[in-house]
Amino acid sequence: MASPPLDLARPGPRRPARRRRSLVGWRFVSPFMALFALVFLAPIGYSIYLSMYKTKLIGGTQFVGLQNYGDAIHDSQFWTSFARVALFLVVQVPIMLGLALLLALAIDSGRLYGAAFFRISVFLPYAVPAVVATLMWSFMYGTQFGLVRDIDKHLGVTLPDPLSPHLILASIGNIVTWEWVGYNMLILYSALRVVNPSLYEAAAIEGAGQFRIIWAIKLPALRPALVIATIFSIIGSFQLFNEPSILKHLAPNAITTYYTPNYYAYSLSFEGQQFNYSATIAIVMGVATMIVAYAVQLRGMRKAV
Amino acid sequence: MTSQTMKSSRVRTATPPLRAKARRAPHLRRKSVTLTVLCSVMAAYTLLPLAWLAINATKTQQNLFTSFGLWFKGFGFFSNVGSTFSYENGIFGRWLLNTLLYVVVGAGGATMLATLAGYGLAKFDFVGKKAVFAVVIGAVAVPATALAVPTFLMFSKMGLTDTPWAIILPSLISPFGLYLMWTFSSEAVPAEIMESARMDGAGEFRTFFSVSLPLLAPGIVTVLLFNVVTTWNNYFLPLIMLKDQNWYPLTLGLSTWNDQAHTAGGDVVFNLVITGALITIIPLIAAFLLLQRYWQSGLSAGSVKG
Numbered sequence: 224m225a226s227p228p229l230d231l232a233r234p235g236p237r238r239p240a241r242r243r244r245s246l247v248g249w250r251f252v253s254p255f256m257a258l259f260a261l262v263f264l265a266p267i268g269y270s271i272y273l274s275m276y277k278t279k280l281i282g283g284t285q286f287v288g289l290q291n292y293g294d295a296i297h298d299s300q301f302w303t304s305f306a307r308v309a310l311f312l313v314v315q316v317p318i319m320l321g322l323a324l325l326l327a328l329a330i331d332s333g334r335l336y337g338a339a340f341f342r343i344s345v346f347l348p349y350a351v352p353a354v355v356a357t358l359m360w361s362f363m364y365g366t367q368f369g370l371v372r373d374i375d376k377h378l379g380v381t382l383p384d385p386l387s388p389h390l391i392l393a394s395i396g397n398i399v400t401w402e403w404v405g406y407n408m409l410i411l412y413s414a415l416r417v418v419n420p421s422l423y424e425a426a427a428i429e430g431a432g433q434f435r436i437i438w439a440i441k442l443p444a445l446r447p448a449l450v451i452a453t454i455f456s457i458i459g460s461f462q463l464f465n466e467p468s469i470l471k472h473l474a475p476n477a478i479t480t481y482y483t484p485n486y487y488a489y490s491l492s493f494e495g496q497q498f499n500y501s502a503t504i505a506i507v508m509g510v511a512t513m514i515v516a517y518a519v520q521l522r523g524m525r526k527a528v
Numbered sequence: 529m530t531s532q533t534m535k536s537s538r539v540r541t542a543t544p545p546l547r548a549k550a551r552r553a554p555h556l557r558r559k560s561v562t563l564t565v566l567c568s569v570m571a572a573y574t575l576l577p578l579a580w581l582a583i584n585a586t587k588t589q590q591n592l593f594t595s596f597g598l599w600f601k602g603f604g605f606f607s608n609v610g611s612t613f614s615y616e617n618g619i620f621g622r623w624l625l626n627t628l629l630y631v632v633v634g635a636g637g638a639t640m641l642a643t644l645a646g647y648g649l650a651k652f653d654f655v656g657k658k659a660v661f662a663v664v665i666g667a668v669a670v671p672a673t674a675l676a677v678p679t680f681l682m683f684s685k686m687g688l689t690d691t692p693w694a695i696i697l698p699s700l701i702s703p704f705g706l707y708l709m710w711t712f713s714s715e716a717v718p719a720e721i722m723e724s725a726r727m728d729g730a731g732e733f734r735t736f737f738s739v740s741l742p743l744l745a746p747g748i749v750t751v752l753l754f755n756v757v758t759t760w761n762n763y764f765l766p767l768i769m770l771k772d773q774n775w776y777p778l779t780l781g782l783s784t785w786n787d788q789a790h791t792a793g794g795d796v797v798f799n800l801v802i803t804g805a806l807i808t809i810i811p812l813i814a815a816f817l818l819l820q821r822y823w824q825s826g827l828s829a830g831s832v833k834g
Contacts, residue, residue, distance in 0.1 A: 473790065
């Protein structure tokens with residue numbers, strides 16, 4: 224350590240240099256952060272502010288504290304929509320990730336003819352907008368000129384209508400699975416590609432079969448990628464909006480204005496002008512999503528240790 | 529990181545020692561017909577709707593209703609494309625240009641910002657770095673749609689709704705892109721290379737552009753491609769931000785045309801919806817097919833830390 228007088232006499236080149244570098248880091252990061260503050264932090268702050276106010280017929284907009292949150296807790300429409308996406312999450316996400324996992328293992332196994340073809344063809348739906356995916360599937364589901372009608376006509380059967388109220392959630396699940404299975408496959412497949420091949424060699428020398436290798440080497444290697452894919456899928460399920468909103472015109476009886484929490488928040492704002500309550504619903508869903516995502520992450524990581 | 533990925537795949541396919549081992553475990557190399565058939569079922573599932581779309585884009589509206597969905601009847605593809613671009617004074621072309629504008633400025637800008645910031649986070653120490661990181665990673669978990677309503681209200685006070693800015697500004701931020709560029713930069717750019725560039729007297733930005741940027745290319749292409757998809761496919765944001773059809777992107781335009789059929793007195797234009805949908809997806813599918821090598825290596829690199 225240099226003594227103070229020396230320090231004063233000779234401002235060592237080290238300190239200013241380090242300080243300059245610290246500014247350099249900010250110069251790279253600050254354009255991102257400035258916009259981030261505008262389109263992420265400000266809206267979050269603003270919606271918290273909004274959620275504490277209420278517009279009343281008499282007296283205009285008033286501060287009501289946490290009253291909107293109390294209303295949300297007792298709002299049966301909100302809970303109906305929440306239960307629906309929870310059901311969707313519990314059924315659709317495991318099916319989609321299961322398929323993605325099987326595909327990733329199959330493509331990585333080196334035992335497929337034309338593995339590259341399968342990799343790209345399963346992934347392609349990711350490049351298709353949700354709007355187009357929903358339009359395509361809704362045409363195929365349709366009884367006017369869809370495949371359902373064709374099958375009915377040519378085979379002389381009557382298939383259940385995929386757009387009827389009790390089947391529409393499954394039909395949406397099919398669309399979402401179609402859109403995202405390849406993307407998840409690719410995340411898992413990429414994680415498999417970086418497994419050190421000498422592990423497989425060692426396992427083969429010890430006489431381990433394919434399933435043993437999958438169980439003992441590949442699945443543990445996939446855990447972090449699976450955790451990430453699960454978290455993205457949870458966020459996606461809780462945000463469900465595009466598919467039901469486009470199908471609504473085809474199945475107005477099956478899809479209500481509070482079909483999903485996000486749809487509910489949208490309807491409240493843009494059909495009901497209840498911006499304050501809509502912001503409350505959005506915050507509740509945001510917090511719920513973060514809690515579930517965080518829990519999955521903790522659980523996934525704990526198992527890894 | 530790319531180098532390691534390449535190395536490992538090379539080791540796995542070609543080196544003699546593995547060949548020798550493979551004799552002991554011949555099942556490792558034998559192709560399986562059963563497995564291939566099972567995967568073909570899956571590929572049929574993913575490709576079927578696309579085939580349906582391509583086939584039905586060749587049909588006139590009347591033939592759509594009277595023919596089998598997975599086979600051709602008549603050939604009206606070019607007249608469909610013509611009508612798609614001329615319907616309602618050619619508004620589809622306008623939507624296409626809008627989409628391109630949002631993609632070039634939004635996704636391009638988002639990739640630039642994410643690259644700069646990811647590199648800054650990976651390669652420099654600075655005051656507040658941990659806070660930046662925590663806030664941005666926390667933001668990944670915030671449902672983007674939860675922000676939509678407050679963003680709309682904020683933008684409408686600022687007079688930005690119903691302008692291209694309402695779509696472009698939110699598209700410029702991609703926390704996931706930042707995360708990917710951060711992991712990618714910390715692996716792909718060795719500190720020694722930066723140090724030697726500094727020794728040669730290059731400033732930090734000069735070092736970034738001439739030394740680091742080429743090393744970051746696979747990561748940048750990956751992030752760019754994913755940002756392009758997100759922006760090109762954006763529906764929710766335009767839906768709430770835009771009233772004026774002249775600023776619609778393709779996705780919103782198509783769903784408006786589709787809705788016409790279900791409104792009383794609306795013009796039924798299913799053949800245009802189908803043809804327009806096909807035109808909408810072709811550029812992205814082409815980009816993914818052509819750029820395969822880049823985004824696949826970029827993703828593997830991102831997954832190391834993930």
